Amino acid sequence: MSIKKKYIGDLFLAARFFIAFGACIVLLILSFFFPVLSQLSVITLLLFAVLVFFDYLFLFIVSKAPAARRITAERFSNGDENKIELQVKNTMPFTVNMEIVDELPVQFQKRDWVLTHRFKPQEQKNIIYILRPVERGEYHFGRILLYVKSLLGFLIRRHAIPAQQSIGVYPSFMQLRKYELLSQTTIQSEYGNKRMRKIGHSMEFEQIKDYVQGDDIRSINWKATSRKGSLMVNNYTDEKSQQVYCIIDKGRLMKMPFAGLTLLDYAINSTLVLSSVCLQKQDRVGVMTFANKMGSLAAAESKPVQRENILQLLYNQDTAFLESDYEMLYMQIRSKIKNRSLLVLFTNFESLSGLRRQLPYLRSIAKHHLLMVVFFENTELHQLSKLNAENIEEIYIKTIAEKFEFEKRLIVKELQKHGILSILTAPDKLTINAVNKYLELKARRAL
DSSP: OOHHIIIIITEEEOHHHHHHHHHHHHHHHHHHHOGGGHHHHHHHHHHHHHHHHHHHIIIIIIOOOOEEEEEOOSEEETTSOEEEEEEEEOOSSSOEEEEEEEOOOGGGOOSSOOEEEEEOTTOEEEEEEEEOOOSOEEEEEOOEEEEEEESSOSEEEEEEEOOOEEEEEESOTHHHHHTGGGGSSSEEETTEEEOOOOOSOOSEEEEEEEOOTTSOGGGBOHHHHHHHSSOEEEEEEOOOOOEEEEEEEOSGGGGOEETTEEHHHHHHHHHHHHHHHHHHTTOEEEEEEESSSEEEEEEEEOSTTHHHHHHHHHHTOOOOSSOOOHHHHHHHHHHHOOSOOEEEEEOOOSSHHHHHHHHHHHHHHHHHSEEEEEEEOOHHHHHHHTSOOOSHHHHHHHHHHHHHHHHHHHHHHHHHHTTOEEEEEOGGGHHHHHHHHHHHHHHHTOO
16 A cells, blocks of 8 residues: 555545634634734644644554454345344544445445444444345445544544455345245234135045044044954045246336335245245245246256245346237246146236236136236225325326226136136235135145
8 A cells, every 4th residue: 555545545634624724714814803813823723733633643643444344144135124234343542433334235326324433442333234125136245434533533534444245135035934834724814814624635645543532533444443443544634746836927017116126026025935835835836937038947846945946046037128928928838837737927917908918828828727817906006096086187097096996806807707816916915915825725625
Protein backbone atom coordinates (compact mmCIF):
# COMPACT_ATOMS: atom_id res chain seq x y z
CA MET A 1 0.00 0.00 0.00
CA SER A 2 1.44 3.41 -0.99
CA ILE A 3 2.07 6.11 1.61
CA LYS A 4 -0.44 8.39 -0.11
CA LYS A 5 -3.13 5.72 0.01
CA LYS A 6 -2.34 4.77 3.62
CA TYR A 7 -2.19 8.24 5.15
CA ILE A 8 -4.35 10.37 2.85
CA GLY A 9 -6.53 8.21 0.58
CA ASP A 10 -8.67 6.89 3.43
CA LEU A 11 -9.01 10.24 5.20
CA PHE A 12 -12.42 11.94 5.32
CA LEU A 13 -13.55 15.12 7.05
CA ALA A 14 -16.46 14.75 9.47
CA ALA A 15 -19.34 17.18 9.86
CA ARG A 16 -17.88 18.29 13.21
CA PHE A 17 -14.73 19.43 11.38
CA PHE A 18 -16.69 21.78 9.13
CA ILE A 19 -18.77 23.12 12.02
CA ALA A 20 -15.69 23.86 14.14
CA PHE A 21 -13.73 25.29 11.22
CA GLY A 22 -16.72 27.44 10.26
CA ALA A 23 -16.89 28.77 13.83
CA CYS A 24 -13.20 29.73 13.65
CA ILE A 25 -13.80 31.57 10.38
CA VAL A 26 -16.76 33.46 11.85
CA LEU A 27 -14.59 34.55 14.84
CA LEU A 28 -11.83 35.72 12.47
CA ILE A 29 -14.35 37.76 10.47
CA LEU A 30 -15.85 39.28 13.62
CA SER A 31 -12.36 40.19 14.86
CA PHE A 32 -12.08 42.71 11.99
CA PHE A 33 -15.08 44.55 13.39
CA PHE A 34 -14.40 43.85 17.07
CA PRO A 35 -10.62 43.89 17.72
CA VAL A 36 -11.16 42.51 21.21
CA LEU A 37 -11.96 39.15 19.56
CA SER A 38 -8.75 38.97 17.51
CA GLN A 39 -6.68 37.18 20.15
CA LEU A 40 -9.57 34.78 20.97
CA SER A 41 -10.01 33.93 17.28
CA VAL A 42 -6.32 33.11 16.86
CA ILE A 43 -6.27 30.96 20.00
CA THR A 44 -9.42 29.16 18.84
CA LEU A 45 -7.91 28.47 15.42
CA LEU A 46 -4.66 27.16 16.93
CA LEU A 47 -6.61 24.96 19.39
CA PHE A 48 -8.69 23.61 16.51
CA ALA A 49 -5.51 22.79 14.51
CA VAL A 50 -3.98 21.01 17.54
CA LEU A 51 -7.13 18.93 18.09
CA VAL A 52 -7.26 17.96 14.42
CA PHE A 53 -3.57 16.97 14.58
CA PHE A 54 -4.18 14.76 17.62
CA ASP A 55 -7.26 13.27 15.98
CA TYR A 56 -5.17 12.39 12.93
CA LEU A 57 -2.48 10.96 15.21
CA PHE A 58 -5.01 8.72 16.98
CA LEU A 59 -6.55 7.42 13.76
CA PHE A 60 -3.52 6.96 11.50
CA ILE A 61 -0.44 6.56 13.73
CA VAL A 62 -1.47 5.09 17.07
CA SER A 63 -4.45 2.96 16.00
CA LYS A 64 -4.56 -0.52 14.49
CA ALA A 65 -6.95 -1.61 11.77
CA PRO A 66 -10.21 -3.02 13.21
CA ALA A 67 -11.21 -6.59 12.37
CA ALA A 68 -14.46 -7.59 10.69
CA ARG A 69 -15.93 -10.62 8.99
CA ARG A 70 -19.29 -11.68 7.59
CA ILE A 71 -20.97 -14.94 8.58
CA THR A 72 -23.77 -16.21 6.34
CA ALA A 73 -25.42 -19.46 5.37
CA GLU A 74 -24.10 -21.26 2.29
CA ARG A 75 -27.35 -20.47 0.47
CA PHE A 76 -30.26 -18.09 0.89
CA SER A 77 -33.96 -18.92 0.76
CA ASN A 78 -35.90 -16.92 -1.81
CA GLY A 79 -38.74 -14.81 -0.44
CA ASP A 80 -37.76 -15.48 3.19
CA GLU A 81 -35.87 -13.50 5.81
CA ASN A 82 -32.23 -14.61 5.89
CA LYS A 83 -29.92 -13.67 8.76
CA ILE A 84 -26.44 -12.25 8.17
CA GLU A 85 -24.00 -11.71 11.02
CA LEU A 86 -21.12 -9.22 11.10
CA GLN A 87 -18.39 -9.74 13.68
CA VAL A 88 -16.63 -6.41 14.23
CA LYS A 89 -13.81 -5.83 16.75
CA ASN A 90 -12.21 -2.57 17.83
CA THR A 91 -8.49 -3.29 18.14
CA MET A 92 -7.67 0.29 19.15
CA PRO A 93 -6.69 1.31 22.73
CA PHE A 94 -9.43 3.95 22.88
CA THR A 95 -13.19 4.24 22.36
CA VAL A 96 -14.31 4.90 18.79
CA ASN A 97 -17.51 5.40 16.83
CA MET A 98 -17.90 3.30 13.68
CA GLU A 99 -20.15 3.53 10.69
CA ILE A 100 -20.35 0.04 9.21
CA VAL A 101 -21.22 -0.40 5.54
CA ASP A 102 -21.63 -3.89 4.13
CA GLU A 103 -21.50 -3.82 0.32
CA LEU A 104 -24.73 -5.68 -0.45
CA PRO A 105 -25.51 -7.45 -3.75
CA VAL A 106 -26.87 -5.20 -6.49
CA GLN A 107 -30.17 -7.12 -6.50
CA PHE A 108 -31.21 -5.40 -3.26
CA GLN A 109 -30.59 -1.87 -4.62
CA LYS A 110 -29.79 -0.54 -1.14
CA ARG A 111 -27.36 2.35 -1.45
CA ASP A 112 -28.02 3.90 1.97
CA TRP A 113 -27.32 0.82 4.11
CA VAL A 114 -25.25 1.86 7.13
CA LEU A 115 -25.05 0.86 10.81
CA THR A 116 -23.62 3.08 13.54
CA HIS A 117 -22.08 1.64 16.72
CA ARG A 118 -19.79 2.78 19.52
CA PHE A 119 -16.97 0.40 20.49
CA LYS A 120 -15.00 0.41 23.70
CA PRO A 121 -11.28 -0.51 23.61
CA GLN A 122 -10.83 -4.12 22.39
CA GLU A 123 -14.60 -4.64 22.28
CA GLN A 124 -16.16 -7.07 19.79
CA LYS A 125 -19.79 -6.93 18.67
CA ASN A 126 -21.86 -9.43 16.70
CA ILE A 127 -24.27 -7.45 14.55
CA ILE A 128 -27.19 -9.29 12.94
CA TYR A 129 -29.28 -7.93 10.10
CA ILE A 130 -31.93 -9.39 7.80
CA LEU A 131 -32.09 -9.64 4.01
CA ARG A 132 -35.11 -10.82 2.01
CA PRO A 133 -34.17 -11.72 -1.58
CA VAL A 134 -36.96 -11.83 -4.15
CA GLU A 135 -34.99 -13.23 -7.09
CA ARG A 136 -33.26 -16.56 -7.50
CA GLY A 137 -29.68 -16.65 -8.71
CA GLU A 138 -26.17 -15.77 -7.55
CA TYR A 139 -25.69 -12.80 -5.22
CA HIS A 140 -22.28 -11.16 -4.80
CA PHE A 141 -21.30 -9.40 -1.57
CA GLY A 142 -18.45 -6.90 -1.61
CA ARG A 143 -16.20 -5.43 1.06
CA ILE A 144 -17.01 -4.45 4.62
CA LEU A 145 -16.27 -0.74 5.01
CA LEU A 146 -15.58 0.64 8.49
CA TYR A 147 -15.59 4.42 8.91
CA VAL A 148 -13.84 5.07 12.24
CA LYS A 149 -14.06 8.25 14.31
CA SER A 150 -12.37 8.97 17.62
CA LEU A 151 -14.24 10.76 20.39
CA LEU A 152 -12.87 14.06 19.03
CA GLY A 153 -14.83 13.34 15.86
CA PHE A 154 -13.12 15.78 13.46
CA LEU A 155 -11.67 13.19 11.08
CA ILE A 156 -12.80 9.82 9.74
CA ARG A 157 -10.60 6.96 8.62
CA ARG A 158 -11.93 4.34 6.27
CA HIS A 159 -10.90 0.70 6.63
CA ALA A 160 -11.87 -1.59 3.72
CA ILE A 161 -12.01 -5.21 4.87
CA PRO A 162 -11.88 -7.72 1.97
CA ALA A 163 -14.99 -9.89 2.31
CA GLN A 164 -16.04 -10.66 -1.26
CA GLN A 165 -18.47 -13.57 -1.23
CA SER A 166 -20.96 -15.22 -3.59
CA ILE A 167 -24.19 -16.72 -2.22
CA GLY A 168 -26.74 -18.71 -4.20
CA VAL A 169 -30.40 -17.82 -3.64
CA TYR A 170 -32.48 -20.99 -3.98
CA PRO A 171 -36.22 -21.65 -3.94
CA SER A 172 -37.71 -21.24 -0.47
CA PHE A 173 -36.28 -24.23 1.39
CA MET A 174 -37.17 -22.53 4.70
CA GLN A 175 -40.81 -23.36 4.00
CA LEU A 176 -39.94 -27.05 4.22
CA ARG A 177 -39.61 -26.76 8.01
CA LYS A 178 -42.83 -24.77 8.22
CA TYR A 179 -44.84 -27.49 6.46
CA GLU A 180 -43.19 -30.61 7.89
CA LEU A 181 -46.32 -31.51 9.86
CA LEU A 182 -48.35 -31.54 6.66
CA SER A 183 -47.19 -35.09 6.00
CA GLN A 184 -49.54 -36.36 8.72
CA THR A 185 -52.72 -38.13 7.73
CA THR A 186 -54.89 -35.16 8.72
CA ILE A 187 -55.34 -32.20 6.44
CA GLN A 188 -53.74 -29.11 7.89
CA SER A 189 -54.84 -25.54 7.33
CA GLU A 190 -53.88 -22.21 8.78
CA TYR A 191 -57.03 -22.22 10.88
CA GLY A 192 -56.95 -25.75 12.30
CA ASN A 193 -57.15 -29.42 11.36
CA LYS A 194 -59.79 -31.16 9.33
CA ARG A 195 -60.15 -34.94 9.30
CA MET A 196 -60.60 -36.57 5.93
CA ARG A 197 -62.54 -39.84 6.05
CA LYS A 198 -60.78 -42.61 4.15
CA ILE A 199 -62.99 -44.52 1.79
CA GLY A 200 -62.50 -48.29 1.69
CA HIS A 201 -59.33 -50.24 2.42
CA SER A 202 -55.86 -49.66 1.12
CA MET A 203 -54.71 -52.46 -1.16
CA GLU A 204 -51.18 -52.57 0.37
CA PHE A 205 -50.99 -55.35 2.99
CA GLU A 206 -48.62 -54.79 5.94
CA GLN A 207 -49.04 -57.56 8.56
CA ILE A 208 -51.40 -59.83 10.53
CA LYS A 209 -51.86 -58.83 14.17
CA ASP A 210 -53.98 -59.68 17.19
CA TYR A 211 -57.44 -58.17 17.25
CA VAL A 212 -57.91 -55.30 19.70
CA GLN A 213 -61.08 -53.41 20.48
CA GLY A 214 -61.68 -50.79 17.83
CA ASP A 215 -60.24 -52.75 14.89
CA ASP A 216 -62.46 -53.08 11.84
CA ILE A 217 -64.15 -56.48 12.07
CA ARG A 218 -64.21 -56.63 8.28
CA SER A 219 -60.41 -57.06 8.41
CA ILE A 220 -60.55 -60.28 10.42
CA ASN A 221 -58.40 -63.00 8.88
CA TRP A 222 -60.45 -66.16 9.54
CA LYS A 223 -57.74 -68.59 8.44
CA ALA A 224 -55.19 -67.10 10.81
CA THR A 225 -57.86 -66.95 13.54
CA SER A 226 -58.65 -70.68 13.18
CA ARG A 227 -54.96 -71.62 13.34
CA LYS A 228 -54.17 -69.53 16.45
CA GLY A 229 -57.50 -69.87 18.25
CA SER A 230 -57.87 -66.09 18.80
CA LEU A 231 -59.05 -63.27 16.59
CA MET A 232 -56.46 -62.02 14.08
CA VAL A 233 -56.88 -59.10 11.71
CA ASN A 234 -55.12 -57.96 8.58
CA ASN A 235 -53.32 -54.64 8.93
CA TYR A 236 -53.05 -52.40 5.89
CA THR A 237 -50.93 -49.35 5.20
CA ASP A 238 -51.32 -46.41 2.87
CA GLU A 239 -50.43 -47.15 -0.70
CA LYS A 240 -46.95 -45.96 -1.55
CA SER A 241 -44.87 -45.25 -4.64
CA GLN A 242 -47.62 -43.39 -6.44
CA GLN A 243 -46.32 -41.03 -9.07
CA VAL A 244 -46.65 -37.22 -8.77
CA TYR A 245 -45.37 -34.64 -11.25
CA CYS A 246 -45.28 -30.89 -10.62
CA ILE A 247 -45.50 -29.06 -13.96
CA ILE A 248 -44.54 -25.37 -13.94
CA ASP A 249 -45.67 -22.96 -16.63
CA LYS A 250 -42.93 -20.38 -17.38
CA GLY A 251 -44.99 -18.32 -19.82
CA ARG A 252 -45.49 -14.57 -19.76
CA LEU A 253 -48.48 -14.66 -17.39
CA MET A 254 -46.26 -16.15 -14.68
CA LYS A 255 -44.18 -12.96 -14.65
CA MET A 256 -46.90 -11.07 -12.76
CA PRO A 257 -45.59 -9.79 -9.39
CA PHE A 258 -47.03 -10.18 -5.91
CA ALA A 259 -45.28 -8.87 -2.75
CA GLY A 260 -41.95 -8.66 -4.57
CA LEU A 261 -42.01 -12.20 -5.98
CA THR A 262 -43.29 -13.31 -9.37
CA LEU A 263 -45.99 -15.94 -9.71
CA LEU A 264 -43.28 -18.23 -11.09
CA ASP A 265 -41.34 -17.91 -7.82
CA TYR A 266 -44.45 -18.75 -5.81
CA ALA A 267 -45.00 -21.81 -8.01
CA ILE A 268 -41.37 -22.88 -7.59
CA ASN A 269 -41.47 -22.46 -3.79
CA SER A 270 -44.71 -24.42 -3.61
CA THR A 271 -43.29 -27.16 -5.84
CA LEU A 272 -40.33 -27.60 -3.51
CA VAL A 273 -42.57 -27.97 -0.44
CA LEU A 274 -45.06 -30.24 -2.21
CA SER A 275 -42.22 -32.45 -3.47
CA SER A 276 -40.87 -32.78 0.06
CA VAL A 277 -44.29 -33.80 1.39
CA CYS A 278 -44.69 -36.36 -1.43
CA LEU A 279 -41.30 -37.87 -0.59
CA GLN A 280 -42.26 -38.08 3.09
CA LYS A 281 -45.38 -39.96 2.00
CA GLN A 282 -43.03 -42.25 0.02
CA ASP A 283 -44.49 -41.28 -3.34
CA ARG A 284 -42.34 -40.85 -6.43
CA VAL A 285 -42.15 -37.19 -7.41
CA GLY A 286 -40.83 -35.44 -10.50
CA VAL A 287 -40.76 -31.94 -11.95
CA MET A 288 -41.33 -30.61 -15.46
CA THR A 289 -41.13 -27.03 -16.76
CA PHE A 290 -42.33 -25.57 -20.05
CA ALA A 291 -43.13 -22.36 -21.89
CA ASN A 292 -43.14 -21.93 -25.67
CA LYS A 293 -40.76 -24.89 -25.72
CA MET A 294 -39.92 -27.72 -23.36
CA GLY A 295 -37.85 -26.85 -20.29
CA SER A 296 -36.23 -29.04 -17.66
CA LEU A 297 -37.36 -32.48 -16.58
CA ALA A 298 -36.60 -34.49 -13.45
CA ALA A 299 -37.99 -38.01 -13.71
CA ALA A 300 -40.11 -39.20 -10.79
CA GLU A 301 -38.10 -40.83 -8.00
CA SER A 302 -38.69 -41.59 -4.34
CA LYS A 303 -35.05 -41.48 -3.21
CA PRO A 304 -34.14 -38.91 -0.52
CA VAL A 305 -31.64 -37.30 -2.92
CA GLN A 306 -34.56 -36.35 -5.19
CA ARG A 307 -35.29 -33.30 -3.02
CA GLU A 308 -31.82 -31.89 -3.68
CA ASN A 309 -32.13 -32.74 -7.39
CA ILE A 310 -35.39 -30.81 -7.60
CA LEU A 311 -33.87 -27.87 -5.69
CA GLN A 312 -30.98 -27.66 -8.15
CA LEU A 313 -33.34 -27.97 -11.15
CA LEU A 314 -35.56 -25.13 -9.92
CA TYR A 315 -32.63 -22.84 -9.08
CA ASN A 316 -32.11 -21.46 -12.61
CA GLN A 317 -35.67 -21.39 -13.93
CA ASP A 318 -36.77 -18.09 -15.45
CA THR A 319 -39.88 -16.70 -17.10
CA ALA A 320 -40.21 -16.60 -20.86
CA PHE A 321 -42.11 -13.65 -22.34
CA LEU A 322 -44.00 -15.77 -24.86
CA GLU A 323 -47.28 -17.67 -24.93
CA SER A 324 -47.02 -21.17 -23.45
CA ASP A 325 -47.45 -24.07 -25.86
CA TYR A 326 -49.90 -26.55 -24.30
CA GLU A 327 -49.98 -28.75 -27.41
CA MET A 328 -46.25 -29.32 -27.00
CA LEU A 329 -46.81 -29.99 -23.29
CA TYR A 330 -49.39 -32.68 -24.09
CA MET A 331 -47.02 -34.39 -26.54
CA GLN A 332 -44.18 -34.33 -24.01
CA ILE A 333 -46.37 -35.75 -21.25
CA ARG A 334 -47.49 -38.60 -23.53
CA SER A 335 -43.88 -39.25 -24.45
CA LYS A 336 -42.17 -38.89 -21.05
CA ILE A 337 -44.78 -39.98 -18.47
CA LYS A 338 -45.93 -43.51 -19.25
CA ASN A 339 -47.74 -44.42 -16.01
CA ARG A 340 -50.90 -42.79 -14.71
CA SER A 341 -49.82 -39.97 -12.38
CA LEU A 342 -51.08 -37.00 -10.45
CA LEU A 343 -50.07 -33.94 -12.50
CA VAL A 344 -50.07 -30.66 -10.58
CA LEU A 345 -49.99 -27.91 -13.20
CA PHE A 346 -48.96 -24.48 -11.87
CA THR A 347 -50.15 -21.93 -14.40
CA ASN A 348 -52.35 -18.86 -14.69
CA PHE A 349 -55.44 -17.89 -16.69
CA GLU A 350 -56.70 -14.32 -16.64
CA SER A 351 -59.81 -14.88 -18.77
CA LEU A 352 -62.24 -17.60 -19.76
CA SER A 353 -61.28 -17.21 -23.41
CA GLY A 354 -57.64 -17.85 -22.46
CA LEU A 355 -58.64 -21.10 -20.81
CA ARG A 356 -60.80 -22.23 -23.73
CA ARG A 357 -57.85 -21.93 -26.12
CA GLN A 358 -55.94 -24.46 -24.03
CA LEU A 359 -58.86 -26.58 -22.80
CA PRO A 360 -58.67 -29.26 -25.54
CA TYR A 361 -55.09 -30.05 -24.53
CA LEU A 362 -55.93 -30.08 -20.82
CA ARG A 363 -58.81 -32.47 -21.48
CA SER A 364 -56.52 -34.74 -23.49
CA ILE A 365 -54.02 -34.80 -20.61
CA ALA A 366 -56.81 -35.53 -18.11
CA LYS A 367 -57.83 -38.64 -20.09
CA HIS A 368 -54.55 -40.34 -19.18
CA HIS A 369 -53.65 -38.74 -15.83
CA LEU A 370 -55.25 -37.14 -12.79
CA LEU A 371 -54.77 -33.47 -13.65
CA MET A 372 -54.96 -30.67 -11.09
CA VAL A 373 -54.68 -27.11 -12.41
CA VAL A 374 -53.43 -24.52 -9.92
CA PHE A 375 -53.89 -20.88 -10.90
CA PHE A 376 -53.92 -17.54 -9.13
CA GLU A 377 -56.35 -14.93 -7.92
CA ASN A 378 -55.60 -11.36 -8.96
CA THR A 379 -55.39 -9.86 -5.48
CA GLU A 380 -55.27 -6.26 -6.73
CA LEU A 381 -58.52 -6.74 -8.63
CA HIS A 382 -60.01 -8.34 -5.52
CA GLN A 383 -59.16 -5.22 -3.52
CA LEU A 384 -60.63 -2.97 -6.19
CA SER A 385 -63.86 -4.96 -6.24
CA LYS A 386 -64.28 -4.35 -2.48
CA LEU A 387 -63.90 -0.57 -2.68
CA ASN A 388 -66.85 1.73 -2.02
CA ALA A 389 -67.47 3.49 -5.32
CA GLU A 390 -68.24 7.20 -4.94
CA ASN A 391 -68.20 8.45 -8.53
CA ILE A 392 -68.70 7.21 -12.08
CA GLU A 393 -65.03 6.36 -12.61
CA GLU A 394 -64.83 4.29 -9.41
CA ILE A 395 -68.10 2.52 -10.31
CA TYR A 396 -66.60 1.60 -13.69
CA ILE A 397 -63.36 0.34 -12.11
CA LYS A 398 -65.27 -1.67 -9.48
CA THR A 399 -67.53 -3.22 -12.14
CA ILE A 400 -64.61 -4.27 -14.34
CA ALA A 401 -62.78 -5.74 -11.34
CA GLU A 402 -65.86 -7.76 -10.36
CA LYS A 403 -66.21 -8.97 -13.96
CA PHE A 404 -62.66 -10.32 -14.01
CA GLU A 405 -63.13 -11.91 -10.58
CA PHE A 406 -66.29 -13.59 -11.80
CA GLU A 407 -64.40 -14.94 -14.83
CA LYS A 408 -61.89 -16.58 -12.51
CA ARG A 409 -64.74 -18.45 -10.80
CA LEU A 410 -66.13 -19.42 -14.20
CA ILE A 411 -62.73 -20.92 -15.08
CA VAL A 412 -63.01 -23.17 -12.01
CA LYS A 413 -66.51 -24.27 -13.07
CA GLU A 414 -65.37 -24.91 -16.64
CA LEU A 415 -62.52 -27.13 -15.46
CA GLN A 416 -64.78 -29.04 -13.08
CA LYS A 417 -67.30 -29.58 -15.89
CA HIS A 418 -64.64 -31.52 -17.80
CA GLY A 419 -63.47 -33.53 -14.78
CA ILE A 420 -60.29 -31.50 -14.17
CA LEU A 421 -59.40 -30.67 -10.58
CA SER A 422 -58.56 -27.03 -9.89
CA ILE A 423 -57.28 -24.71 -7.18
CA LEU A 424 -57.88 -20.96 -7.36
CA THR A 425 -55.69 -19.37 -4.74
CA ALA A 426 -53.99 -16.15 -3.68
CA PRO A 427 -50.20 -16.40 -4.22
CA ASP A 428 -49.42 -16.28 -0.50
CA LYS A 429 -51.84 -19.18 0.16
CA LEU A 430 -50.55 -21.32 -2.70
CA THR A 431 -48.37 -23.72 -0.72
CA ILE A 432 -50.88 -24.54 1.99
CA ASN A 433 -53.69 -25.04 -0.53
CA ALA A 434 -51.61 -27.22 -2.86
CA VAL A 435 -50.37 -29.47 -0.04
CA ASN A 436 -53.86 -29.72 1.46
CA LYS A 437 -55.30 -30.80 -1.87
CA TYR A 438 -52.58 -33.41 -2.39
CA LEU A 439 -53.20 -34.90 1.07
CA GLU A 440 -56.93 -34.87 0.43
CA LEU A 441 -56.47 -36.80 -2.82
CA LYS A 442 -54.11 -39.16 -0.99
CA ALA A 443 -56.67 -39.78 1.75
CA ARG A 444 -59.48 -40.31 -0.76
CA ARG A 445 -57.27 -42.67 -2.79
CA ALA A 446 -58.22 -40.70 -5.87
CA LEU A 447 -55.06 -41.61 -7.76
